[in-house]
Amino acid sequence: xxxxxxxxxxxxxxxxxxxxxxxxxxxxxxxxxxxxxxxxxxxxxxxxxxxxxxxxxxxxxxxxxxxxxxxxxxxxxxxxxxxxxxxxxxxxxxxxxxxxxxxxxxxxxxxxxxxxxxxxxxxxxxxxxxxxxxxxxxxxxxxxxxxxxxxxxxxxxxxxxxxxxxxxxxxxxxxxxxxxxxxxxxxxxxxxxxxxxxxxxxxxxxxxxxxxxxxxxxxxxxxxxxxxxxxxxxxxxxxxxxxxxxxxxxxxxxxxxxxxxxxxxxxxxxxxxxxxxxxxxxxxxxxxxxxxxxxxxxxxxxxxxxxxxxxxxxxxxxxxxxxxxxxxxxxxxxxxxxxxxxxxxxxxxxxx
Amino acid sequence: xxxxxxxxxxxxxxxxxxxxxxxxxxxxxxxxxxxxxxxxxxxxxxxxxxxxxxxxxxxxxxxxxxxxxxxxxxxxxxxxxxxxxxxxxxxxxxxxxxxxxxxxxxxxxxxxxxxxxxxxxxxxxxxxxxxxxxxxxxxxxxxxxxxxxxxxxxxxxxxxxxxxxxxxxxxxxxxxxxxxxxxxxxxxxxxxxxxxxxxxxxxxxxxxxxxxxxxxxxxxxxxxxxxxxxxxxxxxxxxxxxxxxxxxxxxxxxxxxxxxxxxxxxxxxxxxxxxxxxxxxxxxxxxxxxxxxxxxxxxxxxxxxxxxxxxxxxxxxxxxxxxxxxxxxxxxxxxxxxxxxxxxxxxxxxxx
DNA sequence: AGCACTCACTGAACCGGTAAAGTCGCAATT
DNA sequence: AATTGCGACTTTACCGGTTCAGTGAGTGCT
Numbered sequence: 001x002x003x004x005x006x007x008x009x010x011x012x013x014x015x016x017x018x019x020x021x022x023x024x025x026x027x028x029x030x031x032x033x034x035x036x037x038x039x040x041x042x043x044x045x046x047x048x049x050x051x052x053x054x055x056x057x058x059x060x061x062x063x064x065x066x067x068x069x070x071x072x073x074x075x076x077x078x079x080x081x082x083x084x085x086x087x088x089x090x091x092x093x094x095x096x097x098x099x100x101x102x103x104x105x106x107x108x109x110x111x112x113x114x115x116x117x118x119x120x121x122x123x124x125x126x127x128x129x130x131x132x133x134x135x136x137x138x139x140x141x142x143x144x145x146x147x148x149x150x151x152x153x154x155x156x157x158x159x160x161x162x163x164x165x166x167x168x169x170x171x172x173x174x175x176x177x178x179x180x181x182x183x184x185x186x187x188x189x190x191x192x193x194x195x196x197x198x199x200x201x202x203x204x205x206x207x208x209x210x211x212x213x214x215x216x217x218x219x220x221x222x223x224x225x226x227x228x229x230x231x232x233x234x235x236x237x238x239x240x241x242x243x244x245x246x247x248x249x250x251x252x253x254x255x256x257x258x259x260x261x262x263x264x265x266x267x268x269x270x271x272x273x274x275x276x277x278x279x280x281x282x283x284x285x286x287x288x289x290x291x292x293x294x295x296x297x298x299x300x301x302x303x304x305x306x307x308x309x310x311x312x313x314x315x316x317x318x319x320x321x322x323x324x325x326x327x328x329x330x331x332x333x334x335x336x337x338x339x340x341x342x343x344x345x346x347x348x349x350x351x352x
Numbered sequence: 353x354x355x356x357x358x359x360x361x362x363x364x365x366x367x368x369x370x371x372x373x374x375x376x377x378x379x380x381x382x383x384x385x386x387x388x389x390x391x392x393x394x395x396x397x398x399x400x401x402x403x404x405x406x407x408x409x410x411x412x413x414x415x416x417x418x419x420x421x422x423x424x425x426x427x428x429x430x431x432x433x434x435x436x437x438x439x440x441x442x443x444x445x446x447x448x449x450x451x452x453x454x455x456x457x458x459x460x461x462x463x464x465x466x467x468x469x470x471x472x473x474x475x476x477x478x479x480x481x482x483x484x485x486x487x488x489x490x491x492x493x494x495x496x497x498x499x500x501x502x503x504x505x506x507x508x509x510x511x512x513x514x515x516x517x518x519x520x521x522x523x524x525x526x527x528x529x530x531x532x533x534x535x536x537x538x539x540x541x542x543x544x545x546x547x548x549x550x551x552x553x554x555x556x557x558x559x560x561x562x563x564x565x566x567x568x569x570x571x572x573x574x575x576x577x578x579x580x581x582x583x584x585x586x587x588x589x590x591x592x593x594x595x596x597x598x599x600x601x602x603x604x605x606x607x608x609x610x611x612x613x614x615x616x617x618x619x620x621x622x623x624x625x626x627x628x629x630x631x632x633x634x635x636x637x638x639x640x641x642x643x644x645x646x647x648x649x650x651x652x653x654x655x656x657x658x659x660x661x662x663x664x665x666x667x668x669x670x671x672x673x674x675x676x677x678x679x680x681x682x683x684x685x686x687x688x689x690x691x692x693x694x695x696x697x698x699x700x701x702x703x704x
Numbered sequence: 705a706g707c708a709c710t711c712a713c714t715g716a717a718c719c720g721g722t723a724a725a726g727t728c729g730c731a732a733t734t
Numbered sequence: 735a736a737t738t739g740c741g742a743c744t745t746t747a748c749c750g751g752t753t754c755a756g757t758g759a760g761t762g763c764t
Contacts, residue, residue: 008720012720023723024743026722087438088457094460103474125406125748235644259641262645292611292618374715379752386712409750411750415751
């Protein structure tokens with residue numbers, strides 16, 4: 001990219017116009033002591049007249065802060081578009097960044113390795129002052145890379161996954177347990193879970209919690225399927241779960257996101273099963289979508305926007321050297337809607 | 353943000369290790385002539401050994417390119433999360449940026465004014481080498497601001513809206529016409545359109561096209577409602593359209609995005625109307641969502657990812673000084689699915 | 705041999721700021 | 735009167751690259 005010929009006004013011009021040195025202008029614009037009110041005013045006046053704002057690039061180079069936070073997301077693009085989670089998360093992050101006039105550098109990558117490379121080059125190139133890491137998986141190379149380079153970072157995920165980085169997380173284990181307990185309390189004894197990508201750390205946590213809850217409640221049947229979070233995968237998983245004959249068929253299904261739950265709803269309809277009479281469905285990551293279906297989808301909801309904001313705040317803490325730590329945020333809570341109910345009297349699909 | 357103490361390796365270290373001057377290293381890394389193969393190799397070797405990569409900040413300051421593209425999006429956060437469009441668009445943009453090792457600077461803003469301010473400060477601060485502008489509205493201040501500052505930019509939207517900036521656009525007028533013609537061909541004579549935000553330029557274009565198509569086809573009834581693109585608004589609009597008694601009720605509804613169409617589907621169900629027997633629904637911005645509902649949603653689909661990619665390519669063209677211009681991309685095409693059919697024999701809602 | 709010319713590379717200026725050390729006038733202290 | 739201290743600036747040295755005007759060795763030509 002070549003620069004465009006624009007008569008750029010620099011600190012020197014402002015200094016000249018205000019009749020002071022560059023240093024004085026710098027002091028004024030960084031609100032540092034050592035200038036009289038009068039001079040300060042003259043400087044701001046001059047800057048305003050010239051329409052000058054400090055060049056962030058130069059400022060960064062000169063050694064102080066970097067007003068940019070990096071976020072690399074590693075998921076197939078097509079999926080990202082669909083999952084309301086990320087945009088909402090980003091918007092939460094933004095809301096805090098904006099307060100501090102920081103910006104977000106975004107990159108979609110294809111693997112955790114690639115992400116580590118991107119982060120490193122951003123850091124080396126002094127492009128970012130900190131980073132946000134999401135979607136931790138088993139054997140994740142990122143924590144080590146970030147540590148080695150000394151990049152201030154905050155990880156989204158349970159501390160057990162994030163290799164000692166500052167972490168912000170929701171208590172998914174408890175939430176899964178709550179979801180299962182709720183369905184059991186409604187009378188369901190055969191419950192399935194359509195989970196996300198198996199390699200993802202939080203999927204493992206949810207899977208383990210589901211097993212444990214199923215065991216402790218002595219459910220008659222418990223199934224788990226791993227998917228890639230896509231609607232198609234959710235549909236496939238649902239179809240395979242529901243094709244079993246009634247005694248071996250789950251009467252309730254928990255999904256790891258809302259897209260898959262929507263897909264599940266369709267599959268049930270297509271198979272002639274009524275929701276919630278024949279099968280109850282429970283979504284995760286409650287978004288507007290859950291209220292737009294018929295029946296509406298019960299969901300484990302949490303405040304994704306607020307979550308993003310908390311992540312950003314934590315990052316600023318880390319950058320300020322306030323140390324790493326674990327920051328749990330509110331556990332997703334159950335929002336019952338129309339897709340969950342006690343299991344109905346057995347009705348054959350054809351009988352609808 | 354304070355810098356972390358990291359023994360940063362700079363061009364000087366590389367130069368020393370390779371036994372050359374800083375200038376030579378610079379030449380090598382920019383693939384400029386004036387170095388022997390042997391020296392070049394030694395330099396790269398030294399850089400590899402030290403794990404050095406040029407500091408982009410310094411590089412930018414030194415005057416050449418800026419490897420970052422700015423994108424400020426102005427829509428309510430909650431909505432953004434829901435609309436698959438943006439993430440997919442962004443991913444398309446990214447795919448091209450990545451090829452050129454560029455990054456995307458993202459910011460969510462609340463108004464076009466604020467966006468203009470953000471763009472200006474990015475530009476002044478030398479943070480971006482170009483910008484992408486979306487969602488043009490009537491009386492948009494951004495084109496003027498961008499022109500005044502000389503920011504290389506590409507606008508997403510019909511040339512009539514984008515104030516002379518290079519623009520990339522889909523022919524929405526034709527697409528709307530096609531949608532209406534298709535419904536009319538199925539036998540619909542009373543067609544409604546649930547549009548997006550009235551202030552948005554492309555909404556006006558679609559509105560005008562719809563009117564024109566309705567007139568030229570001599571439809572018996574044509575309605576248009578403006579919304580804010582949210583599912584709730586789509587539901588409200590649909591409800592109000594469908595509460596009319598059959599002769600005054602549309603038999604087909606076109607939506608400006610897919611979320612509203614999904615909402616419309618629910619409302620129809622809730623009112624006891626069958627889709628498509630009693631009312632046909634047609635979505636826009638076809639995403640995976642349209643295939644997850646029951647019935648599946650017919651939609652005007654276009655390749656949003658490819659659209660984003662084209663926008664990025666165009667921006668690089670503008671930056672390279674290849675001049676502004678209008679870049680139409682493929683018109684959305686109709687993808688018929690299960691939600692559209694000839695209007696059925698009149699059935700009273702209660703009769704379902 | 706002498707001259708012009710290219711090639712490979714160096715050195716220094718510069719980009720636009722920041723930060724630490726230095727200068728200077730003036731009031732308070734001794 | 736000399737010393738100290740301090741507030742208000744200025745000077746200067748970077749930050750880590752790019753760029754461009756040299757420089758000196760080597761080659762080709764006459």
